[in-house]
Amino acid sequence: MANGWLTDTLILLPLGGAIFIALAPLSRLAAGLLALAVSLVEIAFWGGALTSYRFDQNIPFVQLEDRTTWFGELGISYHVGFTGPALWLTGMAAVTMTAAIAYAVWVRREHARAYFASMLLLTTAVVGVFVAQDYLLFYVFWEAMLIPLYVLVGVWGGPGRLRATLMFFIYTMAGSLLMLTSIIVLGISRGTFDIVEGGVSNSDWIFLGFVAAFVVKAPIFPFHAWLPVAYREAPAEVAGVLSGVVSKAAAYGFLYIAILHFPHPTHDFRTPILVLAAIGLIYGSVLAFRAPDLRGVVAYSSLAQLGLITFGLFATNLAGFNGAVLQMVNHGLISVGLFMLVGLVELRTGTGKLDRLGGMARGRPALATVLMTLGIIALAVPGSSAFAGEFMILTGVFTSGWGWSVVGAIAIVLAAMYMLRLISAVLHRSKGSAVDDDARDLRLPELAFILPLVACLIVLSAWPAAVTDHNLDVVNAFPALERFVP
């Protein structure tokens, strides 16, 4: 259990920060800067975790473990530790949450202490979901994500925020409760709630309970009704976190819990899930192509991307898994970056309607360059890390049937169509009615929180194998999967 303290620190540090910020009488700026400092330290600790993690397939697949009995008689314990994919996703979450917090400091969110405490709480919850090795602990963190999100959308959101939060809450609660049922049945019948000790299960119903929670949170078509409303009403950076980070908790749940711990049900249900993912992929892309506003485009593209990631996961082979994990990291960075850019454009023009924007490239080189770079990586131009992820996903799913890859290829073309439409609508043609001449270019502090995301993506583009080479350990620990891993 060497270095388990690192994992504990990653969970507890933002929690401590959140409690301190909530209680201490800080000014708005102090609260924001403290939150920012805490999340930067979080990144540093993640770096420590990355360096002490050994990507070796011959050692236990959960590393940096810590374990303390919680309810001994029920077999519930505080058991945390990293798997390879969780490590990358935690890093992605730490980086994007930091950027989102910096954005919030910059735009001066009202009620700063409550806001930043919520953001840090969300960080704790997300990291907790990635590192939990006990089903009940997983559930606790899973639900803990909901509370700050509910507050963040409900208090700082747009005019329709109450409806948005209500929908988001009802949908995800419905899914979560089914998962809770599954967890209780599984834990009681096993005598332990430990994910690692529990081993694999063959129960279809328990599997479906988990899947219910994940398909809603991800979301997968047709469980996405909350998505357009929530993404439109949430504050820009929270929408980014929702689509970039929180959805990855669901995707990781698919991988680590649903697929690896339920191999037979996965095998039985993968075709219907792939069908839903395929529909979501095309459907999201088509709607993104016609969406009338910036957030609509990014929101529906997010639906499409989650469909693609699900493709990779339910390809149930190494290429698919690796591609999906890479794409999860990519999409997290892209989505948070895009939503922050959307927010900055909205701040300058007061609208997100595509027909009122345009011509912003002239005289605003930084905005044009950043939006163009993020946009073309988002549409997975060959050579980018998003391309690497999609290529691996579609390679993986090809072995399940060529038809899935054809659907993916169609989606690549559609992605080019909707992303170019978004870029052009903001940057090109003559000036839109909402664009004033004094709408400024991106300023230095704004670049300071967007450029790191772009830089991460460019580094990943040069070396996507950094992720794909280094997350196999968890899959290899499940020999039961071998019968459908080529």
Next chain:
Amino acid sequence: MKGPDVTWYLGVAAFMFATGALGVLLRRSPLIVLLSLELMLNGANLALIAFSRLHGGGAGQIFALSVMAVAASEVVVGLGLIVAMARRNLTLDVDKLTWLRG
């Protein structure tokens, strides 16, 4: 000490319980309903004590004592309510008391 077989005790207990249950179901006066309820509880108590004697443990008797305590408190509340209703000149008929209908 040897008394009648446990079956007899149970027979009496069942008879008491059934009488009480019928009383609860059929009578309209809340006072009588309360009384019938006591009868049911005592039937249950009798069964508890009978089994306790059969098995030679003390648990049944202790349970019976707790049931008596609960029954006493319940009667206090129930009678209090009935007196309160009587004071406000309400009809003492359980079929008429339907304020809590959904």
Next chain:
Amino acid sequence: MTEITTSWICLFSPLVAVIVIALGGNRFSRRAAGVIATGSVALSFAAAVVAFATMLTRAPGNRSHLSTAWTWLSAGNLHFGLSVLVDPLSVFMMLVVSGVGGLIVLYSIGYMHGDDEERRYFAYMAMFVFSMLLLVQGGNLILLLSGWGLVGLSSYLLIGFWHERPAAIAAAKKAFVMNAIGDATFALALFLLIAKTGTLDYGLAFSKAHGLSQTVLILIALGLLGGAVAKSAQLPLHTWLPDAMEGPTPVSALIHAATMVTAGVYLIARTAPIFQLASVVQDTAAALGAVTLVMAGLIALVQTDIKRVIAYSTMSQIGYMFLGVGLGAYASGMFHLLTHAFFKALLFLAAGVVIHALAGEQDIRKMGGLRGLMPKTYAVFLVGALSLAGIPPFSGFFSKDPIIAATLERGGAFGYVMFVLAIGGTFLTGLYTFRLVFRVFHGDRDRFVDETFDTHHGEGPLVMLLPVGVLAIGATLAGWLQVPGGWHGVSSWLQPVAAPILETTNTQEAIASIVSVVLGLAGAGIAWWIYIARRRPAPAAVPAFERKFWFDELYDALFHRPAVTTAKVLYALVEGPLVGGSMAGIAEAVRGLGTGTGRLQTGLVRTYALALAASLAVLAVVFLAVR
């Protein structure tokens, strides 16, 4: 330095320029950005020359080396390295790309002077050269596809460089989306290849391809061909290229004439082993090339925009290259690629000089009689035109005729149909080329010319004329690299990589040469008769040509409108009810549930008691029965 080191330098030099220009921003003057970009491409060219010279010293069998920097992408048993392949074919392309590219970037310094976003332009240009070099140097198919996509991206950025023009943006998007279709089929071919062979390395994949079934091979080759057709603007994915002329003229010269659009030819030559195993698809490539070359020639006859005429001519010439590599005469196709890079870049740049001098006007109906005003431009344009029309001793003659000869060698009904189409193409080439020459440079000077021609400015600065001159020399002399019946510089160089599957005889070469020269001259003669002797002001209108065979309309009706309609229908029938309806539905359901359960709450104590007793009875019965 070995050829491997120099190849890496060649590849990354332009990328360094992109990064320097992007990070430098306003710290560089506009001119400095141009110099940095030109310098980086010149360095690439120098590196390519060194690599070429080093390889010349080696035995022909020892000229192929693969160098891997690091693993780019991996999963399980799949490993794709970031690697460069240095072999005769890639060095050939490196020389063309960096050589012609360097000249065109240099020309751009003059052409783009005064544009207020010059730095962005030069960053994009360097980005393009890097992407194109990645395409030709990449050591496996996934890097080829990466370069493939990145050149498409650079092309998108440069076509839409003047981003305030709606037409430019629309053209850029069209080009990108059509190329994305090609990318998608290309990627599908790679998925199939991975599924069947487990690798994307050229050598390993080709050797394993021999064991695959014919169906699989045909599908793989079709996917690759789809990519090639889209990138090289061949039928049926050609409609983006004429629109792409909205970009600055040097861009048209570099991307849409000399290098990127010929990538399809390179792809077919590079993956020749697969195409040879799927001969049906290889024939399809040849047939598509032949049909495109005739159709594009016909459309070029009636275009009135000087750049669009040259663009259709590019499509037509790439059609010849497709015909060549489709027939298996790889060296001939690549040789035509080389000479075409010279003379077509020359034509575009010379046209750019004309456009520049006429304040951006591109309509040939407003030109005429420019010979007197721009003698140097006229001379180089004429060199390009003669070369394009295949008149000896200019380079087009030497490179086009082996392709026509190959159709004869192929023989059979297929070969002869190809032959007829190819020589028909030479006639059309002569006709539209000299129509352009006569309309623009001969005849009466249009009043528009007198009003706009900037005598002070003249034919442009030295940085524009120097590259044009070098290209004119290239267009004149490049043909002598390979002379039928004489020596075979290009063929023997490419022999180790892409050995031809047919050898033409001297007789066939002679027939092809004579027929094509005669027809080319006939075309030029008819152009003279129409535009000089009879002084016809405008070409006759043929609806089918003017509407470009209705391809744009067809795709609009077939893809764009259905996509829009689908989106609307989905929104109205699925998304609206799902999002709006689910909220109302949930509220309604909860209310209904409440009302329903409320009814159970009668308020009658005796009902509750009865329910209790009844349930107890039922439970008792159940327990007894179950036991």
